[in-house]
Amino acid sequence: xxxxxxxxxxxxxxxxxxxxxxxxxxxxxxxxxxxxxxxxxxxxxxxxxxxxxxxxxxxxxxxxxxxxxxxxxxxxxxxxxxxxxxxxxxxxxxxxxxxxxxxxxxxxxxxxxxxxxxxxxxxxxxxxxxxxxxxxxxxxxxxxxxxxxxxxxxxxxxxxxxxxxxxxxxxxxxxxxxxxxxxxxxxxxxxxxxxxxxxxxxxxxxxxxxxxxxxxxxxxxxxxxxxxxxxxxxxxxxxxxxxxxxxxxxxxxxxxxxxxxxxxxxxxxxxxxxxxxxxxxxxxxxxxxxxxxxxxxxxxxxxxxxxxxxxxxxxxxxxxxxxxxxxxxxxxxxxxxxxxxxxxxxxxxxxxxxxxxxxxxxxxxxxxxxxxxxxxxxxxxxxxxxxxxxxxxxxxxxxxxxxxxxxxxxxxxxxxxxxxxxxxxxxxxxxxxxxxxxxxxxxxxxxxxxxxxxxxxxxxxxxxxxxxxxxxxxxxxxxxxxxxxxxxxxxxxxxxxxxxxxxxxxxxxxxxxxxxxxxxxxxxxxxxxxxxxxxxxxxxxxxxxxxxxxxxxxxxxxxxxxxxxxxxxxxxxxxxxxxxxxxxxxxxxxxxxxxxxxxxxxxxxxxxxxxxxxxxxxxxxxxxxxxxxxxxxxxxxxxxxxxxxxxxxxxxxxxxxxxxxxxxxxxxxxxxxxxxxxxxxxxxxxxxxxxxxxxxxxxxxxxxxxxxxxxxxxxxxxxxxxxxxxxxxxxxxxxxxxxxxxxxxxxxx
Numbered sequence: 001x002x003x004x005x006x007x008x009x010x011x012x013x014x015x016x017x018x019x020x021x022x023x024x025x026x027x028x029x030x031x032x033x034x035x036x037x038x039x040x041x042x043x044x045x046x047x048x049x050x051x052x053x054x055x056x057x058x059x060x061x062x063x064x065x066x067x068x069x070x071x072x073x074x075x076x077x078x079x080x081x082x083x084x085x086x087x088x089x090x091x092x093x094x095x096x097x098x099x100x101x102x103x104x105x106x107x108x109x110x111x112x113x114x115x116x117x118x119x120x121x122x123x124x125x126x127x128x129x130x131x132x133x134x135x136x137x138x139x140x141x142x143x144x145x146x147x148x149x150x151x152x153x154x155x156x157x158x159x160x161x162x163x164x165x166x167x168x169x170x171x172x173x174x175x176x177x178x179x180x181x182x183x184x185x186x187x188x189x190x191x192x193x194x195x196x197x198x199x200x201x202x203x204x205x206x207x208x209x210x211x212x213x214x215x216x217x218x219x220x221x222x223x224x225x226x227x228x229x230x231x232x233x234x235x236x237x238x239x240x241x242x243x244x245x246x247x248x249x250x251x252x253x254x255x256x257x258x259x260x261x262x263x264x265x266x267x268x269x270x271x272x273x274x275x276x277x278x279x280x281x282x283x284x285x286x287x288x289x290x291x292x293x294x295x296x297x298x299x300x301x302x303x304x305x306x307x308x309x310x311x312x313x314x315x316x317x318x319x320x321x322x323x324x325x326x327x328x329x330x331x332x333x334x335x336x337x338x339x340x341x342x343x344x345x346x347x348x349x350x351x352x353x354x355x356x357x358x359x360x361x362x363x364x365x366x367x368x369x370x371x372x373x374x375x376x377x378x379x380x381x382x383x384x385x386x387x388x389x390x391x392x393x394x395x396x397x398x399x400x401x402x403x404x405x406x407x408x409x410x411x412x413x414x415x416x417x418x419x420x421x422x423x424x425x426x427x428x429x430x431x432x433x434x435x436x437x438x439x440x441x442x443x444x445x446x447x448x449x450x451x452x453x454x455x456x457x458x459x460x461x462x463x464x465x466x467x468x469x470x471x472x473x474x475x476x477x478x479x480x481x482x483x484x485x486x487x488x489x490x491x492x493x494x495x496x497x498x499x500x501x502x503x504x505x506x507x508x509x510x511x512x513x514x515x516x517x518x519x520x521x522x523x524x525x526x527x528x529x530x531x532x533x534x535x536x537x538x539x540x541x542x543x544x545x546x547x548x549x550x551x552x553x554x555x556x557x558x559x560x561x562x563x564x565x566x567x568x569x570x571x572x573x574x575x576x577x578x579x580x581x582x583x584x585x586x587x588x589x590x591x592x593x594x595x596x597x598x599x600x601x602x603x604x605x606x607x608x609x610x611x612x613x614x615x616x617x618x619x620x621x622x623x624x625x626x627x628x629x630x631x632x633x634x635x636x637x638x639x640x641x642x643x644x645x646x647x648x649x650x651x652x653x654x655x656x657x658x659x660x661x662x663x664x665x666x667x668x669x670x671x672x673x674x675x676x677x678x679x680x681x682x683x684x685x686x687x688x689x690x691x692x693x694x695x696x697x698x699x700x701x702x703x704x705x706x707x708x709x710x711x712x713x714x715x716x717x718x719x720x721x722x723x724x725x726x727x728x729x730x731x732x733x734x735x736x737x738x739x740x741x742x743x744x745x746x747x748x749x
Contacts, residue, residue: 032155034106036088037071040149044111046088050079059090059113059121062178066129069145085109090121100184101161104128106153116161122181127160137182138442139414140175142506166191166364166399167424169417172407172568183421188401193248193255198307198328199264199733201230204241208730219269227736228267232291233274242298249302257326258299260292261307265734268311281316288312289319296322305364308356314348315355326362326399329353336368336379336468337461339387345467357396364399365392369420372571373471373630375410377524378482378517380457381468382412382435385419390427400424409566409576411517412454414442443514444507449497450514453490460486473630474521475528482521484534490518512560519557520569526550527586527631530623536587544591554583572665574627578702582626585703591622595651596718596748598622604642607634611742618744620645625744627702629663632745636724638738643720645746650680650714653748656688657707658720661742662700667728668740669697675721676708682717698731718748 036044046064048056060077068074075088086109093114096102102115102124113128115121129135132153136144168186180187188197195203207227210217215225217237230237245258262268268284277287288306296304305326308315313330321327331340331349340346356363367388371379392400402420406413418438422429435454439447461468464480474482494515501507529535537544560566561576569579591597601616611633612618618632625632643658656678660670673692677685689708693700724741728734 032106034109034111034153035150036111036153037067037073037075037149037151040072042071042073042075043086044075044088045084045086046075046077046090047081047084048077048079048090049081049092052079053092053121055092055115055117055119055121056090058181059115059125062122062181063088063090063125063129066133066135066145067151070133070135070147071149071151087111089113090125091115092117092121096120096161098161100165101159102127103159104156105158106156111153111156119181119184123160123184126182126184127158131158132156136437136441137179138418138438140173140179142414142442142510144441162425163393163427164398164400164424166401167421168401169420169424170401170403170405171417172405172410183417184425185421192257192259192305193252196248196255196257196259198259198261200259200261201263202733204244204260205230205237207736219267220271220274221267221269226267228265228734229263229269231269231271231274232287233269233271233277238291238294241295245295245299249299256301257303257305259305259307260295261305261328262288262309262312263734265737266311267737281318283312283314283316285312285314286316286319289316289321289325292325293319293322296324300324303362305362308352309366313352315352315359320359321361323361325360326364327356327360328364328366328401329356329397330366332366332368332470334368336381336384336470337466339384339391341387341391353392353395353397360396362399363395363397364401365397366401366403367392368470369402369404369416370406370410370413371468371470371472372405374473374520374524374570374628375405375407376516376520376566376569377411377472377474378457378477378521379411379468379472380454380461380481382416382419382454383458385416386423386427386429386431389420389423393427405571407566407568408564409513409516409561409569412514415439442507443497443501443510444504445500446497446507446511449493449500450511453493453497453514453518456486456489456493457481473628474524475631478525478528478534482525487518487522494518509560509564513564513566516557516560516566519553523550523553523557523583524628524631527583527623527626530589530621537589544589546587551587554580554587572663574702579627582703586624586626586632588624589622593749594622594747595647595653596620596645596746599648600646601746602644602646605636605639607636607743611635619643619746621745623745624659624703625661625742627661627663629661629666629668629742633661633742634744635668635740635742636722637740638724638726640724640726641722641741643722643743643746645718645720645748646682647716647718647748650716651748652712653710653715655707655747655749656710656718657705657745657747659744660704660706661744662697662702662704663742664697664700664732666740667732667734667737668742669725669728670700670704671741671743672723672725674706674723676706677719677721678710678715679717679719680714685717685719696729696731697725698729718746720746 046060048060088111090113096116099116099118100120102120105112113124115124134146166186205217211227218225219229274287278284292306303324303326307328309330334346335343371377404416406417415438443450460481466480497511525534526536531537536550558580599620601619607614662670670693675690677687679685691706725739728737728739
């Protein structure tokens with residue numbers, strides 16, 4: 001039979017033993033704890049080397065600043081080593097092999113932060129502040145810094161280094177270097193020579209300078225030379241490229257990475273020599289890699305970067321990139337609703353990354369994480385971020401460019417930066433924990449409701465099996481995860497979220513900004529169903545009346561954009577003001593008094609079926625298109641054309657209007673001019689006006705109305721002779737390519 005401990009040593013003995021255990025625990029705990037700040041005071045000094053190392057200095061200042069914010073005490077910084085009993089030593093150390101790696105350890109009441117020769121010391125300090133002092137930077141404008149007079153550090157022995165050498169999350173907003181460092185990120189300017197990141201062929205052999213005298217320097221397609229790309233088999237093109245690089249490298253001698261890469265269009269040279277190489281290599285990347293290898297030979301101490309993008313994504317089967325050539329592999333065509341590994345539609349990309357991994361020393365993975373056409377729109381892709389990054393790393397990728405186009409207002413942009421930055425450092429990080437940490441810190445008591453919204457969006461997307469397109473529109477999902485029933489649930493989540501943070505102005509604004517994509521989707525779906533059950537109008541006895549709640553929504557949307565300083569809503573730079581004004585214009589339906597309402601229009605050249613199905617009825621449906629070219633607009637590519645309206649009977653009209661759209665990033669320009677003619681019999685037409693577009697349209701209003709007065713006589717037919725710009729002008733990045741003209745509502749009153 002076993003005896004109890006009391007029976008074994010007696011009651012007094014037990015109490016004595018318990019005393020020894022407790023005092024021993026207290027002694028050991030005190031011995032392992034560093035009282036860095038006690039009651040708002042400290043005996044510690046931050047010590048850096050006398051070498052004036054930039055990383056050490058920045059790390060020391062960052063630590064000093066945050067300890068002051070926490071405790072109110074500013075720990076001094078010294079570069080005098082000496083013998084110190086209490087010190088925080090921050091130094092670059094050869095012991096830390098990774099340039100961004102670090103170690104943090106405590107010993108004998110001293111704290112040591114040692115880092116690699118790039119930013120290891122800075123990242124060590126960031127980790128100390130996050131992990132052991134509770135500091136969080138959720139965005140560049142919102143941080144959580146605890147306030148307390150005592151800072152006690154436990155015993156620490158921590159080492160860490162990034163899994164990826166280059167970690168870029170593209171942030172559109174100006175956020176400051178401290179925020180970039182806090183997220184352990186690089187920037188394009190850290191890595192690449194200024195002006196030489198991507199799409200650089202035009203810098204080496206500018207078509208404006210050479211095309212007229214040397215068309216053979218440029219790509220041949222269908223037997224004709226064009227300015228879209230370079231002819232990479234032409235030795236003079238190679239010579240000019242090398243000469244230009246030599247001059248530019250003198251100006252930026254410390255930059256290692258230089259891009260020699262295709263322009264941003266779908267063309268590539270198909271002359272006899274280039275075609276032969278393409279056939280041999282099994283891909284249009286063949287001529288590119290051969291060309292870039294020759295450039296790289298001239299600059300063995302530099303890295304020459306090029307794109308594997310769209311037509312050049314497939315790896316060549318013969319030529320391997322040189323040791324100092326970097327290949328930027330891009331995922332632009334892929335679906336965002338599923339991880340790349342599980343998506344059957346991504347098989348060709350999976351094969352491409354494997355093949356490039358076999359032959360290339362440097363793969364720079366360019367991924368896309370946002371809806372570029374509608375960045376303020378529901379885009380539930382958070383669940384694919386981690387598996388995709390893990391997939392890239394598994395396939396020999398250690399340099400990443402995550403194009404999140406992060407900016408205030410873009411759907412969950414702050415959360416995406418938070419997750420992506422940490423996953424690029426550690427692809428196996430606990431995403432659920434990070435997400436909860438962010439939501440609780442950024443949205444406060446509203447976090448559970450925001451989480452419900454995120455989870456239901458993702459669940460409904462998966463249930464629908466919809467794909468996510470980086471140029472998609474909410475109407476594509478109006479019957480699935482953006483169905484009316486789902487939107488009712490989402491709205492209830494946000495109603496509750498707003499209620500619980502009413503007294504916290506900052507967190508209430510965070511919730512309202514998170515709601516903008518839902519409001520945007522509701523408004524855009526409504527535009528597509530203008531007079532239907534989800535539209536902007538109700539109909540009674542043949543009269544159409546705008547729904548007040550919808551009008552209030554666009555007012556609220558614009559107000560929140562102003563409060564949050566949101567300056568754009570998509571990649572093309574659509575401003576909240578332009579969206580607000582164009583939406584107000586859109587919902588001002590042209591029905592009452594509009595003689596052209598639902599009348600037939602014919603065109604000399606059919607519009608593209610890509611947009612509004614090419615249905616000419618959209619031109620007289622009473623609804624003016626707004627800023628989104630995918631809704632209610634018709635497009636003609638690189639041509640002049642004529643539209644003819646039949647009013648069905650002779651009428652007395654005073655004004656005629658027709659609208660056009662400008663979206664230069666999407667290659668859409670206003671027409672060069674529109675000539676308007678009228679007729680009573682359909683044969684004899686008389687001109688009533690010829691309106692020309694002023695300027696070169698580098699900057700223009702999004703919507704333009706061409707208006708014409710009508711003489712006091714009866715008319716039945718209206719003809720519009722539309723003169724397109726036809727080609728993108730010199731200021732455009734894709735100069736020389738065909739431009740689009742987009743036309744919408746014809747109004748006759």
